[in-house]
Amino acid sequence: MxxxxxxxxxxxxxxxxxxxxxxxxxxxxxxxxxxxxxxxxxxxxxxxxxxxxxxxxxxxxxxxxxxxxxxxxxxxxxxxxxxxxxxxxxxxxxxxxxxxxxxxxxxxxxxxxxxxxxxxxxxKSIKILKPFIIQEEDALISVVPDSDFRITYLIEYDHPAIESQELSLSINKENFIKQIAPARTFGFLKDVPALRAQGLALGGSLENAIVLDERSIINGPLRFPDEFVRHKILDFIGDLFLLNSSIIGHFKAHRAGHSLHLKAVHFILDNPEYWTYE
Ligand SMILES: [Zn+2]
Structure with missing residues (x-):
């Protein structure tokens, strides 16, 4: 500990x-x-x-x-x-x-x-003992035991500047600072009117997000060629902080987002037979 x-x-x-x-x-x-x-x-x-x-x-x-x-x-x-x-x-x-x-x-x-x-x-440290899977439409998070805290994230977007990106990383302070923390959030120009109608993205700009039009990135260059998937790992780490513990286990996310991240957090908190405190 x-x-x-x-x-x-x-x-x-x-x-x-x-x-x-x-x-x-x-x-x-x-x-x-x-x-x-x-x-x-x-x-x-x-x-x-x-x-x-x-x-x-x-x-x-x-x-x-x-x-x-x-x-x-x-x-x-x-x-x-x-x-x-x-x-x-x-x-x-x-x-x-x-x-x-x-x-x-x-x-x-x-x-x-x-x-x-x-x-x-x-x-405290949560050590995953048994595998489990959380699903929501075509998104999925599977969690398996491991000797380390690891996240593997796969995203698939029907956009030529993103397409399919996958990254698997041991999640520790050094990797976070160098590989994950600098990855910026991103958004699509075509989604802006609908988001703003819901009172969202009102402060979004070219200074605080990677913005994509139909074909390309408007405000490049990227900080990493796969900055998009790195940012998704950043979001997932943030949501896992809600467990209020260190983690020993491998979290594999496929097309996930905050809603599914939170379901994984709740599954862990509600099902203590899948893990132990170490
Ligand atoms: Zn984010």
Whole structure:
């Protein structure tokens, strides 16, 4: 078992919410509670605990409570997971984590610069003991025992700039920082009117997403030839942070997304016979 951690000093992020389109300031504050707590200073300092039962998926992962919501959690949660930050107060004056450049890298840089302080409390590790499969239409996640934490992700898009991409990676801090955190989110120009009609992607721009038209990438170059599948792994790591544990097992995703990622999280939490704490 490894120790939980917090940050050594406060960090401020200022930026736009990709879905709300609103400017937001996010202050990260050290905490010894052993939990991730959000504090909405625009809602009388209402506090929300990160709880997998209160997460909804709708183009992003959203914490929904009676008092309010926090959306676009996934990139930030992936960074907390991989840098070992389990204990933190996130104070924000809006309902969305800033999208920064569409990747997780600016969060990684700022948290590493602030430094990470180990806490007394130990972090548990979920070790997968038996295989299982979660399916949703033509999407699938299969989970099998392994000696390591590994993600294999396969995406298939009917678009000449993406097509089929597969990547299998051992998920650890070093691989995350170099191979996954810089991969940006992406979107299709043709989907923008429908998303905006639902109040989504209002802050999406060429500065915070890879944007594709019918045939090509509008705002290249890419950071990796397979940046799209790398970003899907980033999203999956972020959603797996909800397990509040390290992971020992191999997660294989095929055409998945936040909704299926969350189903895998709930399956694990609801079916303890498939795993053990180590
Ligand atoms: Zn994403």
């Amino acid at each position: 490894i120790q939980k951690g917090t940050i050594k000093k406060e960090v401020l992020f200022s930026g736009i919410g990709v879905h709300s389109g609103k400017q937001v300031e996010l202050w990260l504050k050290p905490s010894s509670s052993g939990e991730i707590i959000f504090r909405r200073i625009d809602l009388d300092n209402s506090e929300f605990h990160l709880d997998p039962k209160k997460i909804e998926a709708k183009n992003c992962s959203i914490l929904v409570t009676k008092k309010g919501r926090i959306q676009t959690l996934e990139h930030f949660m992936a960074v907390l997971f991989m840098l070992g930050v389990d204990s933190l107060i996130l104070e924000l004056n809006g309902e969305e984590i800033p999208i920064v450049d569409g990747s997780a890298f600016p969060f990684v840089e700022a948290i590493l610069k602030a430094g990470i302080k180990p806490l007394q409390e130990k972090k």
